[in-house]
Amino acid sequence: MPATLTARKPxxxxxxxxxxxxxxxxxxxxxxxxxxxxxRKGLLVDKExxxxxxKCIAPCPVGALAMVDG
Amino acid sequence: MRHVDILVxxxxxxxxxxxxxxxxxxxxxxxxxxxxxxxxxxPVRCAEGVGSKGLREFLDPDGASWVARKISKVIxxxxxxxxxxxxxxxxxYILDRTRFEPALADExxxxxxxxxxxxEALNMARENGGWRVRLAGPRGEIDVLAKVVIGADxxxxxxxxxxxxxxxxxxxxxxxxxxxxxxxxxxxxDAIYLHFADRWAPGGYAWIFPRGEGxxxxxxxxxxxxxxxxxxxxxxxxxxKRYFPDGTVTGLTVGGVIVATTVKRxxxxxxxxxxxxxxxxxxxxxxxxxxAMKAGRLAARHxxxxxxxxxxxxxRLQRYHDEWMALLGDDHLKYYRxxxxxxxxxxxxxxxxxxxxxxxxxxxxxxGRIFAHALINHPMLLPVAARFFV
Numbered sequence: 001m002p003a004t005l006t007a008r009k010p011x012x013x014x015x016x017x018x019x020x021x022x023x024x025x026x027x028x029x030x031x032x033x034x035x036x037x038x039x040r041k042g043l044l045v046d047k048e049x050x051x052x053x054x055k056c057i058a059p060c061p062v063g064a065l066a067m068v069d070g
Numbered sequence: 071m072r073h074v075d076i077l078v079x080x081x082x083x084x085x086x087x088x089x090x091x092x093x094x095x096x097x098x099x100x101x102x103x104x105x106x107x108x109x110x111x112x113p114v115r116c117a118e119g120v121g122s123k124g125l126r127e128f129l130d131p132d133g134a135s136w137v138a139r140k141i142s143k144v145i146x147x148x149x150x151x152x153x154x155x156x157x158x159x160x161x162x163y164i165l166d167r168t169r170f171e172p173a174l175a176d177e178x179x180x181x182x183x184x185x186x187x188x189x190e191a192l193n194m195a196r197e198n199g200g201w202r203v204r205l206a207g208p209r210g211e212i213d214v215l216a217k218v219v220i221g222a223d224x225x226x227x228x229x230x231x232x233x234x235x236x237x238x239x240x241x242x243x244x245x246x247x248x249x250x251x252x253x254x255x256x257x258x259x260d261a262i263y264l265h266f267a268d269r270w271a272p273g274g275y276a277w278i279f280p281r282g283e284g285x286x287x288x289x290x291x292x293x294x295x296x297x298x299x300x301x302x303x304x305x306x307x308x309x310x311k312r313y314f315p316d317g318t319v320t321g322l323t324v325g326g327v328i329v330a331t332t333v334k335r336x337x338x339x340x341x342x343x344x345x346x347x348x349x350x351x352x353x354x355x356x357x358x359x360x361x362a363m364k365a366g367r368l369a370a371r372h373x374x375x376x377x378x379x380x381x382x383x384x385x386r387l388q389r390y391h392d393e394w395m396a397l398l399g400d401d402h403l404k405y406y407r408x409x410x411x412x413x414x415x416x417x418x419x420x421x422x423x424x425x426x427x428x429x430x431x432x433x434x435x436x437x438g439r440i441f442a443h444a445l446i447n448h449p450m451l452l453p454v455a456a457r458f459f460v
Contacts, residue, residue, distance in 0.1 A: 024115055025325075025326070026226075026244065027326075029237055029326075030239055030244055031238070034231055055241050059241060059244050059246045060301060061301055062302075063301045
């Protein structure tokens, strides 16, 4: 994506709904930049590292991941 | 700072056996096993089925408290619900993993390993030829300097990442799984059922694994890329509604099963990965418990030998990788190709195969014969078979 376009329209990023998430960790190895971390407050997506590739979204067995504007 | 010879991260089958075997390998070694959760064996993220032969290499299941059910039959359901019975006899066991892993951890303790629960690795860095690992436990944070770290930390493992090993998985190789415990249902409690159908579990299968009479683990694994938009839990809800509408549903479990081949590098300086963390699951069946235990045993032996020799470099630990590949890893490359070929076949193929196999007398139904019939009906499998059997 050209830099100008990126600047004008920030890409979407993944977020975890920690109420739905069962902390199985399935999404972690699916993330190309390894942006998903298991913390004591549950799973967390590193906003800076997430590229918005959506590879983590559909495989979540309980639909706990969604894309939002970054 | 505390010093240990071998730090095992993760108290599943791979980690418990690794700690056990490391302590057995050399009584003089300081072996520490850490488990993040409150108890070894919980939460269960598994269908809990295990083959008899592999299990018996480690523990004796006869009369054991950690056995939920002995299995003597395998029943396949084709997409059109045609039922095919295969095999028989000493097939395997359904475990109670809340008791099974504690039994393994007890063996590790008795052999001299230390086991700490509610203790998590936060990060690690190379130091003095070993690894300084920051641990967070009930008494706060401490640093441990370990000569070798065995990463048995599962699908979500971090040890590999921290050590610079690539443990990422493409979406096509990740089975999204969901499972309920369902009671008050009618089925043969001596059999496991495997149900293949794109509409119920695309790219995977649904299973019924008995926990006792009238109660079973019912679940499925599917590939999200092949989904109609529903997630695994929604697929499972549809399945239960269709096949067990009157069952009492409790205990949702979800998780990922990596149906790939072993990661290219399972070792680096002072680090060995074992079990799910190294993608050592059978990619055709999705089974990983016995594989994890075998890998844990190998990892421990190589780690112990490396520590005793004073050489924990990647070049030496590579022997673990090579031995694993010869033991099971190379087979997984073949299973992966079969999985790949099967994934291109549609429901009609499985329906036809089921009817053909039902024409073979029960006592002559071996997997080899079934595969032979599959080949006759579908020559496109031939190149795969050639690679598999040559």
